[in-house]
Amino acid sequence: MNRLIIVSNRTPGKDPAAGGLAVALRKTLADRNGFWFGWSGKLTEKPSPDAMFENIDGLSVGRIDLTRDDHHAYYAGFSNSILWPSFHLRLDLATIEAPWYEGYRRVNAQFAKALLPHLQPDDVIWVHDYHLIPLATELRALGARNRIGFYLHIPFPTTDALYAIPHHNELMRDLARYDIVGLQANRDVIAFTDFADNQSPSSLADGPLEAVDFSRTEVAAFPIGSDPDAFARLATSPAANKMIKRMQRFLDDQRLLIGVDRLDYSKGLPQRVEAYEKLLANNAHLRRLVHLLQVAPPSRDTIKEYQETSDALDAMCGRVMGRFAEPDWAPLTYVKRAYGQPSLAGLFRLARVGLVTPLRDGMNLVAHEYVAAQNPDNPGVLVLSRFAGAAEIFPEALLVNPFDTDETAEALRLALEMGLDERKQRWQALMDAARHYSIDNWAQNFLARLNPAGAQGGGGPDRDFLYLASVA
Ligand code: ADQ
Numbered sequence: 001m002n003r004l005i006i007v008s009n010r011t012p013g014k015d016p017a018a019g020g021l022a023v024a025l026r027k028t029l030a031d032r033n034g035f036w037f038g039w040s041g042k043l044t045e046k047p048s049p050d051a052m053f054e055n056i057d058g059l060s061v062g063r064i065d066l067t068r069d070d071h072h073a074y075y076a077g078f079s080n081s082i083l084w085p086s087f088h089l090r091l092d093l094a095t096i097e098a099p100w101y102e103g104y105r106r107v108n109a110q111f112a113k114a115l116l117p118h119l120q121p122d123d124v125i126w127v128h129d130y131h132l133i134p135l136a137t138e139l140r141a142l143g144a145r146n147r148i149g150f151y152l153h154i155p156f157p158t159t160d161a162l163y164a165i166p167h168h169n170e171l172m173r174d175l176a177r178y179d180i181v182g183l184q185a186n187r188d189v190i191a192f193t194d195f196a197d198n199q200s201p202s203s204l205a206d207g208p209l210e211a212v213d214f215s216r217t218e219v220a221a222f223p224i225g226s227d228p229d230a231f232a233r234l235a236t237s238p239a240a241n242k243m244i245k246r247m248q249r250f251l252d253d254q255r256l257l258i259g260v261d262r263l264d265y266s267k268g269l270p271q272r273v274e275a276y277e278k279l280l281a282n283n284a285h286l287r288r289l290v291h292l293l294q295v296a297p298p299s300r301d302t303i304k305e306y307q308e309t310s311d312a313l314d315a316m317c318g319r320v321m322g323r324f325a326e327p328d329w330a331p332l333t334y335v336k337r338a339y340g341q342p343s344l345a346g347l348f349r350l351a352r353v354g355l356v357t358p359l360r361d362g363m364n365l366v367a368h369e370y371v372a373a374q375n376p377d378n379p380g381v382l383v384l385s386r387f388a389g390a391a392e393i394f395p396e397a398l399l400v401n402p403f404d405t406d407e408t409a410e411a412l413r414l415a416l417e418m419g420l421d422e423r424k425q426r427w428q429a430l431m432d433a434a435r436h437y438s439i440d441n442w443a444q445n446f447l448a449r450l451n452p453a454g455a456q457g458g459g460g461p462d463r464d465f466l467y468l469a470s471v472a
Contacts, residue, residue, distance in 0.1 A: 003124070004033075006025055006029060006037065007128065009075070009131040012056070024227065051063060070110070082096060086161050086162070126148075225368050228435050247346075258370075260370075263297060263310055293335070295335045354383065364385075379423050387402065
């Protein structure tokens with residue numbers, strides 16, 4: 001079997017609480033005898049051209065250091081202040097600074113140069129996420145002829161939003177240098193196809209007036225998932241039970257609603273708390289009977305827009321507390337720190353309602369984890385944004401428009417009042433989908449497509465898994 005090389009901005013470390021994605025990719029790498037390649041997390045004053053390899057718990061990891069300036073332009077700048085907001089259709093939150101693009105390309109070129117000496121001709125390369133869109137171009141410019149696949153962990157933008165990104169046409173040319181581009185959901189393939197099929201002179205402003213040729217690139221949705229059975233076991237583990245007992249003492253008879261997210265403007269957190277406020281305002285009988293727990297540790301907090309989201313959420317939580325709290329009852333708890341997977345699994349299992357209401361999201365793995373953690377004899381209800389990729393595979397959740405806080409408030413009421421039979425029925429369908437779209441199936445199907453000759457069992461991808469394939 002060909003070796004597999006995984007490339008991503010960050011590489012897995014020694015963290016035992018690593019999420020499902022890192023665990024699944026480690027497992028895939030172990031089967032295929034390759035290595036993981038990425039940034040070391042270290043910032044230096046001068047560029048360091050060579051990668052350092054290390055064995056971490058049996059996994060070979062190659063890393064490069066980046067200079068402080070390059071890293072800023074590449075990561076906080078082009079990746080997270082231009083690509084992230086634009087891909088999530090938040091053009092109002094994008095900051096455009098011309099030099100960032102050069103830094104972004106410089107870092108991608110540095111990745112390629114440091115990676116190339118470690119490649120063998122029949123290695124299969126799997127590049128992850130928006131930080132590394134130009135990597136195939138850079139590798140090919142150095143002579144690499146390997147099969148190279150790209151997987152995007154965030155939504156693909158509509159054509160208009162794409163046009164707002166400086167050098168968008170060059171970035172699309174970069175994507176056309178991959179053998180496969182994997183996207184999160186059907187919706188993303190449609191957006192990609194829309195660009196590919198309707199290239200106009202206005203979209204070609206930054207390059208030669210020639211349409212991008214996608215004829216050698218396959219584009220398909222590969223919905224990412226979790227390891228639902230492992231997560232279900234975690235939810236009944238001693239660590240999860242400890243968290244459940246602790247919360248039960250605190251909650252008494254109140255029903256728990258839970259939200260767990262990185263603190264990011266794409267996750268719709270102030271809107272979610274506003275919907276909860278409306279639930280309490282419209283349903284006085286629920287006061288003292290419900291409690292919202294929102295877990296949201298800060299992320300990317302050097303970026304102004306993230307600080308502003310944090311302030312907006314603080315203000316919204318304060319408003320709901322001020323409006324409804326009593327000396328002996330608080331309507332919500334807002335925790336600004338991360339918890340390990342076992343504690344989260346316990347909290348999910350205890351919660352009658354799981355709130356996953358991003359304004360726009362790739363898949364959203366919290367939705368999968370909430371489903372997996374439920375007690376099959378008394379499951380909770382998932383309230384899910386229609387704008388999360390998960391909505392395509394979880395139609396049995398209560399789907400809401402997160403911008404419409406009245407609708408979300410009503411869905412919360414329905415979720416809290418839903419009878420056991422309906423909850424069980426919906427949950428069973430959700431759990432079946434979580435199993436079908438498991439992280440192991442995702443990795444296997446992407447690799448079967450990227451490297452059909454080396455597919456385990458010689459099978460090629462599961463057609464049922466890919467529900468929309470191939471543009472151009
Ligand atoms: P994220 O934006 O990070 O991922 P999500 O998929 O919801 O969002 O979560 C990823 C992981 O982080 C999950 O395993 C979750 O449990 C964990 N996590 C989230 N909030 C946490 C918290 N408060 N404390 C501890 N752990 C927390 C991006 C895209 C998604 C896409 C994934 C995978 O934004 O749309 O599904 O990548 O491709």
